[in-house]
Amino acid sequence: MTSPCCALCGEVTSDPEIASVPSNVRAHREQSFAVWRCATCQGIHARDDVDLDHYYTDYPFYRLTSLDDFHRTVYANLWQRVLKVAPLTFDSTVLDYGCGSGHFVEFLSEKGFKWSHGYDAYSPGFDDPERLEQRYDCVVCQDVLEHVPEPNALLDELGDLVAPSGLLAMGTPNAAAIDLATPAAYLHQLHQPYHRHIVSAAWLREAAEARGWEVAAYYPSAYVNTSKAFINQPFLMRVLESRDNTLDAAFEDPGPPPLSFWSLSALRDAFFGAGRAPSSDVMFVFRLP
Secondary structure (H helix, E strand, O other): OOOOEEOOOEEOOOOEEEEEOOOOOHOOOOOEEEEEOOOOOOOEEEEOOOOOOHHHOOOOHHHHHOHHHHHHHHHHHHHHHHHHOOOOOOOOEEEEEOOOOOOHHHHHHHHOOOEEEEOOOOOOOOOOOOHHHHHHHEEEEEEOHHOOOOOOHHHHHHHHHHHEEEEEEEEEOOOHHHHOOOOHHHHHHHHHOOEEEOOHHHEEEEEEEEHOOOOEEEEEEOOOOOOOOOOOHHHHHHHEEEEEOOOOHHOOOOOOOHHHOOOOHHHHHHHHHHHHHOOOEEEEHHHHE
16 A cells, blocks of 8 residues: 555655454455554554445444343443543433433433433434534543544544533554554454554543643553453443354343353452453543633
């Protein structure tokens, strides 16, 4: 390929590192997609344009039809990460930007945060642009930054949505912790062709500080990495791999894993996996001026 220009830092990379990555969505698993790494900021980029409307048809994340106990647990972990920074009140306004089916908004409403709203341009019922015409005490943007064509533009948009001294909570894969020499090990972080630009934690920190945002908290693992047994990133990845290792499997209930699954290492991950979670997914909580 010609020397590409990074959509994150604007630098050109000669002879970039490239990997071919199969999709982790069942309907497209026979397809592979090329990604490349910026030599300057370590960001990972989808090489080719695709028809995203086609690939988002029957997207697995939109299949969650009701809020279940598993998602209540991981959402509670996400929200506790925010509340450790600032004790938001039940009258605080909250926006879940990129809310999917809106179940995190439902979770917040259950907890008494009555001014919680969701916005998602791809989700009917949550695609009202009027949600973007006000400012919020807290904006949550989980696993969205890597999906958009212009991450810097999204950061600017999110900054405009946060009220003075408000919070912006962002979770995203960490490109610097992804080894393109072994893409199969990072199938779900690379998530092709949906992830267009994957940033490094260092780049996101610098981009935030350049905008005058304070890093109020940093978590070197995904919000699904809880202290509760059986709900942590290493164990959940092990469960997916025991099925067909597609994202679809995370939204299906085939029953408990068979006896052959329960090795000593699986039991170790079930109870102690939270301490072994990789830094391939991270979360920041920023306080804005």
